[in-house]
Amino acid sequence: MSKLKDHAGGAxxxxxxxxxxxxxxxxxxxxxxxWIAVRQPVARAASKGLSSWADGLDRxxxxxxxxxxxxxxxxxxxxIGTGLLLSFWNARDLPVLEVQLAAIITLAFGNFYxxxxxxxxxxxxxxxxxxxxAADLAVITALVVVQGGFSSPVFIFYFxxxxxxxxxxxxxxxxxxxxxxxxTYGVICLxxxxxxxxxxxxxxMLMIAAISVCGNLFARNERHRRAxxxxxxxxxxxxxxxxxxxxxxxxxxxxx
Amino acid sequence: MQQMKEVRTADQAAAEDIFFGQTVILWARxxxxxxxxxxxxxxxxxxxxxxxxxxxxLALMAMNFFLHGRFVMGSPLNRTVVIASSIVDLxxxxxxxxxxxxxxxxxxxxxxxxxxxVVFAFALVLPRxxxxxxxVFAILVYTAVCFFTGTxxxxxxxxxYKQLVMxxxxxxxxxxxxxxxxxxxxxxLRRATAGGPSPLKDLQQKLGASTSAS
Numbered sequence: 194m195s196k197l198k199d200h201a202g203g204a205x206x207x208x209x210x211x212x213x214x215x216x217x218x219x220x221x222x223x224x225x226x227x228w229i230a231v232r233q234p235v236a237r238a239a240s241k242g243l244s245s246w247a248d249g250l251d252r253x254x255x256x257x258x259x260x261x262x263x264x265x266x267x268x269x270x271x272x273i274g275t276g277l278l279l280s281f282w283n284a285r286d287l288p289v290l291e292v293q294l295a296a297i298i299t300l301a302f303g304n305f306y307x308x309x310x311x312x313x314x315x316x317x318x319x320x321x322x323x324x325x326x327a328a329d330l331a332v333i334t335a336l337v338v339v340q341g342g343f344s345s346p347v348f349i350f351y352f353x354x355x356x357x358x359x360x361x362x363x364x365x366x367x368x369x370x371x372x373x374x375x376x377t378y379g380v381i382c383l384x385x386x387x388x389x390x391x392x393x394x395x396x397x398m399l400m401i402a403a404i405s406v407c408g409n410l411f412a413r414n415e416r417h418r419r420a421x422x423x424x425x426x427x428x429x430x431x432x433x434x435x436x437x438x439x440x441x442x443x444x445x446x447x448x449x
Numbered sequence: 450m451q452q453m454k455e456v457r458t459a460d461q462a463a464a465e466d467i468f469f470g471q472t473v474i475l476w477a478r479x480x481x482x483x484x485x486x487x488x489x490x491x492x493x494x495x496x497x498x499x500x501x502x503x504x505x506x507l508a509l510m511a512m513n514f515f516l517h518g519r520f521v522m523g524s525p526l527n528r529t530v531v532i533a534s535s536i537v538d539l540x541x542x543x544x545x546x547x548x549x550x551x552x553x554x555x556x557x558x559x560x561x562x563x564x565x566x567v568v569f570a571f572a573l574v575l576p577r578x579x580x581x582x583x584x585v586f587a588i589l590v591y592t593a594v595c596f597f598t599g600t601x602x603x604x605x606x607x608x609x610y611k612q613l614v615m616x617x618x619x620x621x622x623x624x625x626x627x628x629x630x631x632x633x634x635x636x637x638l639r640r641a642t643a644g645g646p647s648p649l650k651d652l653q654q655k656l657g658a659s660t661s662a663s
Contacts (some may be wrong), residue, residue: 260637264630271622275615282611346612349619352565356623360630392492393559396484403480403566404623407473408630411573414469415634422642 257416261361262322263311268357269304269329272350273297276336279347292339296332303328323366329354330374337378342385343394351378351401359408371405462638468525470574475520477570478513478538481563482506485545488560498550505545512537532579538567539587547594555598556609561616564591565623572627580631584624588617 276297284290303325333354337345351374358370375398382394485506493499516534519526526534546558553559568587572580592613595601601609 260633261630263633264626267629268622268626271618271626275618275622279611279615282607282614346615349562349565349616352562352619353622353626356569356626392488395491396488396559397562399480399484399487400562400565403477403484404569406480407477407566407570407573408627410476411470411473411630411634414472415638418465418469419638419641422638426642 257363257412258319258322258361259311261357261412262307265322265326265357265361266304266308266311268353269300269325270308272329272333272353273301273304276347276350289339293336296335300328300332322361326354326358326362326370329357330370330377334374334377334381337381343382343390344385348378348397351375352404355401355404356408359405360412362409364409364413367405367409371402375401462635462642463528466574466635467528467531470570471516471520471525471531473573474531474535474567474570475513475517477566478509479517480566481538481542482510482513484563485509485560492551494551501550502545505541509538509541528575531574532583535567535571535583536586539564539583539590542567543590543594546591547598555600556595556613557600561591564620568620569623569627572624573631575628577628577632580624580628584621587624588620591620592617 276293280290280293280297307322307325330351333347333350336347336350339345340347355371355374359367361367362370378401379394379398382397383391386394486503489499489502489506493502512534516526516530542560542563545560545563547554549558549560564587568584571583575583595613601613603610
């Protein structure tokens with residue numbers, strides 16, 4: 194392969210490829226006289242600059258999910274670590290311990306996968322993140338049921354789960370998760386406790402809801418602030434380009 | 450994309466953090482107040498019990514009326530007052546947990562969950578050092594209340610200690626995770642304000658560059 198030249202014509206390349214004159218490594222095409230380097234299709238440059246912020250600022254996007262996902266992942270590690278510690282602390286009932294450990298280890302494997310994806314800059318597909326959070330709720334609920342429902346102390350893990358999805362998910366989804374989690378826990382508690390404990394059940398449910406509302410309110414405010422920051426930035430740039438640069442309006446924006 | 454300095458100064462950004470975060474704290478406090486008042490009215494068996502317990506929540510309510518009123522009128526409070534009011538929250542909740550009548554005090558109090566939204570909301574507003582101090586304070590106060598009310602025992606395989614540790618870990622998690630998210634959002638806002646790429650795009654480009662280099 195002494196003579197190599199660059200081949201820029203996309204249409205010609207296609208013709209050669211169809212004719213089967215491509216080199217084994219796929220990088221060269223034989224045109225009958227010499228090998229021509231095939232230019233790989235240039236991937237569209239990753240969005241850089243303000244456009245990467247502006248995409249879908251009015252709704253929960255995957256970008257938001259990526260950042261919220263780190264919180265979910267850490268919340269889940271805390272849940273796993275605490276769950277392991279407490280499972281071994283004063284363990285008595287073998288079947289209960291087995292269920293606990295199986296659930297916790299499954300969660301740990303899933304969380305490891307999601308954490309690795311995050312570290313590689315590849316946020317997991319949205320559906321997987323949603324499914325993982327649903328699994329969190331399912332595992333916590335299973336632990337609560339196994340430990341007797343209302344009397345189970347592990348209900349406090351609902352708080353960590355609610356925190357995670359309230360900051361990561363768009364509002365409708367966060368609300369749906371919260372309602373499902375709270376309603377499920379409420380039904381379990383009502384079925385496993387005397388009437389005199391209903392006030393305590395109410396308090397627990399309301400506080401889980403409060404965590405969800407606070408987290409999502411903050412996330413929405415932050416989206417709004419970023420959108421406002423981008424707008425301000427673009428205004429200032431436009432003014433600079435037209436030579437009318439003045440003092441930017443830096444007053445705090447209103448809440449979302 | 451032309452790069453430029455942030456259009457907000459650090460002071461302005463900090464003031465905005467307080468402004469926006471104050472909403473979260475206010476709503477967290479309202480949730481505590483609503484939960485408390487409903488519980489008091491629901492569970493009180495005697496006039497004496499009602500008159501002993503409702504003042505805690507009325508005090509919190511009065512404070513939140515004032516703070517929310519200031520916020521709505523466009524004159525939100527500064528950082529010092531926000532911190533002070535949040536400490537008052539902790540003190541009031543600890544008083545509720547420690548002084549609740551009917552043998553439901555200390556570790557047995559169902560009101561310990563009131564700490565969580567308060568700690569979480571605070572963590573979404575203030576920088577790491579202050580937030581860490583606040584969370585540690587909450588943990589210490591709750592632990593002290595549990596011990597001083599005599600509701601901790603070493604019986605039953607130290608089950609009480611296990612419950613306390615579990616609750617404290619979740620309380621610490623509320624503070625840590627809330628502030629972690631707060632710092633992520635600060636970084637995103639700072640980058641957006643400066644017109645730079647988002648952290649995700651940045652990371653993907655770096656990883657893409659290192660992959661192609663190798």
